Amino acid sequence: MTNEEIKEYISSLAPAATYDESGEWLNILVEPTTIKPLMTTLRTGKMQMNYLFCLTCVDFKTHLTMVYHLSATTHRQSIVIKANVNRDTPVIETVCDIWRTAEFLEREVFEMFGVNFSNHPDLRKLILEDNFKGFPLRKDFEDPINMIKL
Amino acid sequence: MYNQTEIIKDTSELGAEGELVINMGPQHPATHGVLHLVVTLNGETIKKIEPHLGYIHRSIEKMCESLTYRQFIYVTSRMDYLSSHINNLGCALLVEKGMQIEVPDRAKYIRVILSELTRIASHELWLGAMAMDLGAFTPFFYAFREREMITDIMEDTCGARLTMNYIVPGGLMYDIHPDFQKKVKAFITQFKSKVTEYEDLVTNNVIFQSRTKGVGILSAEDAISYGCTGPVARASGVSCDIRKIYPYEVYDKVEFDEVIETAGDSFARYIVRVKEMNQSIRIIEQLIDNIPEGDFVGKTKNVLKLPKGEFYTRVETARGEFGVYVVSEGGTTPHRIKFRSPGFSNLSALNHISVGSKIGDLMASMGTLDLVIPDIDR
Incomplete structure (x- = not known):
């Protein structure tokens, strides 16, 4: 599918989506509330995006952006889905019932950025200690004891 | 992180009879690193495996945010330390892609040869360690005999045996050792004459086969869903x-086969790695005599600044797809960097492939996932 076809297809699913083609792949910014139905359709619909190869979050100081890199093992076309979430109460629907790799990746984002994934089966800290305070990958995180910034 | 009393409390709350929770690791001989698995057993049957990570977490992603594009490459050697050269390559490719730096052909050839040597060294170590987990001690010495030759080649050329740090954006840090080609050829001859020994010692071993065949079966669909890559x-x-799907460097010029098995069990994963070593030898043979003359490093600016935007590169390490995702704001350091490590995704499938099997089989299924813990924790 060309980028234009993908845009048309996504627009029929999420009309509010905005597009950015400056990078290597088509970037699609959607509303966080529409992420679940959109992702389900991308996985099961005609695009068959069965491979979530990267899931992460970026802190832009004013907001957090969830980034999902999707691809398919059949046609090998990659797209990037993004959703901006509020920095104070970041909540987004989980996608780990669509791609099972998301379970661990979302747990990592949860502890590093403090994004809450609703309906996640087991949302606990994965890498950090259980009593760790703060979200280390956010830009305003300061740790006076273990200096991470060089 | 998860203390013993809590575990006992947890199980009493569940009230399940005959259920036993054991801690495997973080200092367990078979986990090869500080991996902590909380295994719930019913008799000898595994009911659930919960990995507890973070014992070697160094926050490499945060650290990279304050390192320049020349510096951050070398931190990645400390992630998957067995594929350190390939990790470096992935990061260098990202900088080169972002800044459109031309890499001389000589550097490309040497990078690929060293990548394949790294892959063989990694698989050799895995072969020895995995056979040892299953009770066969001898293959360890056989595997290390060949691996030693590779680490010697690395030492001559890169100056280090494990964390090579040989790549700079635009090429290589310095030229290869004068004996490089001779030593690599000697290694190929040695490897070819000895690789059949693994077949006799491990592959055709009845005990080894019965411990790995049909153990830890992962279907193709689940492998994709869990994000598993590599062998x-x-x-x-x-x-x-x-290397086949998105060829980088000179992989599109060489002939090699992608090794694919369909059984999905531990034995198939073993076979894939052994066959992959032979394919790596094939790649090296095609390149070693044809290294072009010329510069080993292209022209770059002293201060590297990536343009504003997002960049992603991926390379095939010994463990699978290693991805680097960089968000740049146009400065000398990345705004955000994410390493998609193959081990992390492969580990997430461990619970799925082990549930219902016996605890003894866990050694086989975990061993063939080829986990490197610093790669998972980052």
Whole structure:
């Protein structure tokens, strides 16, 4: 599918989506509330995006952006889905019932950025200690004891 | 992180009879690193495996945010330390892609040869360690005999045996050792004459076969869903070799086969890695005599600044797809960097492939996932 076809297809699913083609792949910014139905359709619909190869979050100081890199093992076309979430109460629907790799990746984002994934089966800290305070990958995180910034 | 009393409390709350929770690791001989698995057993049957990570977490992603584009490459050697050269390559490719730096052909050839040597060294170590987990001690010495030759080649050329740090954006740090080609050829001869010994010693071993065949089966669909890559996914019949799908450097000029097995069990994962070593030898043979003359490093600016935007590169390490995702604001340091490590995704499938099997089989299924803990924790 060309980028234009993908845009048309996504627009029929999420009309509010905005597009950015400056990078290597088509970037699609959607509303966080529409992420679940959109992702389900991308996985099961005609695009068959069965491979979530990267899931992460970026802190832009004013907001957090969830980034999902999707691809398919059949046609090998990659797209990037993004959703901006509020920095104070970041909540987004989980996608780990669509791609099972998301379970661990979302747990990592949860502890590093403090994004809450609703309906996640087991949302606990994965890498950090259980009593760790703060979200280390956010830009305003300061740790006076273990200096991470060089 | 998860203390013993809590575990006992947890199980009493569940009230399940005959249920036993044991801690495997973080200092367990078979986990090869500080991996902590909380295994719930019913008799000898595994009911659930919960990995507890973070014992070697160094926050490499945060650290990289304050390192320049020349510096951050070398931190990645400390992630998957067995594929350190390939990790460096992935990061260098990202900087080169972002800044459109031309890499001389000589550097490309040497990078690929060293990548393949790294892959063989990694698989050799895995072969020895994995056979040792299953009770066969001898293969360890056989595997290390060949691996030693590679680490010697690395030492001559890169100056280090494990964390090579040989790549700079635009090429290589310095030229290869004068004996490089001779030593690599000697290694190929040695490897070819000895690789049949693994077949006799391990592959055709009845005990080894009965401990790995049908153990830890991962279907193709699950492998994709869990994001498994590398030999783990290829043993389940998923074509996922980045060298074939998105060729980088000179992989599109060389002939090699993507090794694919369909059984999806531990034995298939073993076979894929052994066959992959032979393919790596094939790649090296095609390149070693044809290294072009010329510069080993291209022209770059002193201060590297990536343009504003997002960049992603991926390379095939010994464990699978290693991805680097950089968000740049146009400065000398990345705004955000994310390493998609193959081990992390492969580990997430461990619970799925082990549930219902016996605890003794866990050694086989975990061993063939080829986990490197610093790669998972980052």
